[in-house]
Amino acid sequence: MWTFVVCALLACALQQVSAATTAQESDPKFWIENGKLMLEKKSKQPLRTNQAKNVIMFLGDGMSLTTLTAARIYKGQLQNTSGESDHLSFEQFPFTGISKTYCVDSQVADSACSATAYLCGVKANIGTIGVTSKVPLGDCPLSVPDEHHVTSIMQWAQWAGKATGIVTTTRVTHASPAGTYSQIAHRDWESDEDMIVQSNGKTNLTQCEDIAKQLVTREPGRNFKVIMGGGRNNFMKKGDNSTGKRHDEDLIQNWKKDKKTRFSDKIAKYVTTRQELLETDMSQTDFVLGLFHPEHMDYRLKSDFETQPTLQEMTRNAIQLLQKEPNGFVLFVEGGLIDKAHHNTWARIALDETLEFSNAVADAVAMTSEDDTLIVVTSDHAHTMSMAGYPKRNENILGVSGTMAMDNMTYTTLSYANGPKKSYTGDDVSCHRVNVTNEDVAKKVDFSYPSLVDLDSETHGGDDVMVFARGPMSHLFTGNYEQNLIPLGMAMAAGISTNPSSTDSSSGAIAPCNSAGQTILAVLFLTFVGIIQSSL
Ligand SMILES: *[C@@H]1O[C@H](CO)[C@@H](O)[C@H](O)[C@H]1NC(C)=O
Ligand SMILES: *[C@@H]1O[C@H](CO)[C@@H](O)[C@H](O)[C@H]1NC(C)=O
Ligand SMILES: *[C@@H]1O[C@H](CO)[C@@H](O)[C@H](O)[C@H]1NC(C)=O
């Protein structure tokens, strides 16, 4: 059976690919030479053991391994080239690893407990942010004691005198970015209005503050030099002509006033449109608060480019602002809408958001030096999208896979284990699968790909996610490990402590190049050389 399928596939592939590619790929030299070239590059890859001045963490929300494969094919196909052999910008980083995303009380992570792991170094309960697993979801009183709080790499960076910033395409108060600055028992408590509605009298909220308020009034959020994304409503007061949600105060005014009071000689800018952002001279700006949408920002495929900056533009501006910091910076950048699109089984939009994310990483690579800037690209959790069937080479990744199912209908290459699109119609007797064709798929950008189990919203997946790293100590991120290792690895690379007082190794600092580190390096390096030699 297998032999048959493989042979059939090979035959198909040879028929399908364009002439030039077929000619090249049918010559074994093409593959051998390509492989050797790659190995030569790998064997010369230096291990950078110096300290990182800057750290940029890129988080593709819900960017599963299948999302990466499909997005790279989509990328090539947009350019009419072979997508299968294409690559996303960060897929060329020298070191990769695999992160295990489960949370303390959940096999499959949500963005909140996951953010607590990859930003604070501690696994916690689903739906909670910046608190230990002693805090059950939605329990305000238990989230109050200091010993139930954990701190993020942003706090560690500020203790070490580094500048910090966050960029996202979601509300800046959404779970992933909130992991950089908040401690809260429920991810949905983004504004004071949300707290009243969401808690529904189930917990005593007297001692808890909403996420937006924490961002503007507490450490480390109030010291962020860059805050960019959506979610303006959570900062503005309710009013006749306002979509704002707050009851207590206008947090944008609070932010401006705070910067004026504490940093009177610095320039702080509040911007709400692409134009205002692009007109701001980042080399002359010390703080920027950019809230470009009342809620989540729009998908790139649906957004108004006049009013809304892209993730790439926000990232570029954030780096320009932070780059003048003498002690370096830690920046968190989230492509947050990959996840949102997957929840709707809008595969095309999920792939397109992944491309935009890849562009933002490419800019960060171009604007920084591998000698002093560690860039880590990863995801918080997977999704249930699979890539299936035996589509021919160069077959549209968004289309049908070309073979017939038992019911004599084709099926899409991309489909989901669950989601909001009903894949079957009819009653018990006449129940049959919906007939999906390439024409249906091409009709609209938000075509919902089919799923097996009907749910309001497609769920996350529990599979491990990739980690890609480049720059000082990037080899730390190889292997298969718990997700909470990631911020500890970034802290080690930057020589910053997870404690406030000191940066020496006796008090929690994780210095690069200690003796254990060097032994591991040596072993890693020798193993690597061994593998290369034995395979050549
Ligand atoms: C790819 O081919 C399509 C259809 O022939 C064409 O409309 C499109 O402009 C091409 N794209 C590029 C980037 O060449
Ligand atoms: C809520 O907690 C506060 C502070 O601990 C307390 O003073 C108040 O009585 C509590 N309210 C209720 C309804 O339990
Ligand atoms: C709201 O906007 C309308 C139309 O611009 C204006 O007439 C009205 O006075 C505004 N109301 C308030 C409370 O500002």
Ligand SMILES: *[C@@H]1O[C@H](CO)[C@@H](O)[C@H](O)[C@H]1NC(C)=O
């Ligand atoms: C599919 O087509 C084959 C060949 O025409 C036919 O024998 C079979 O009954 C069809 N199956 C269904 C489920 O219609």
Ligand SMILES: *[C@@H]1O[C@H](CO)[C@@H](O)[C@H](O)[C@H]1NC(C)=O
């Ligand atoms: C599915 O739709 C296509 C295109 O409209 C059509 O050619 C095909 O016969 C349909 N298949 C079935 C089993 O209805």
Ligand SMILES: [Zn+2]
């Ligand atoms: Zn999600």
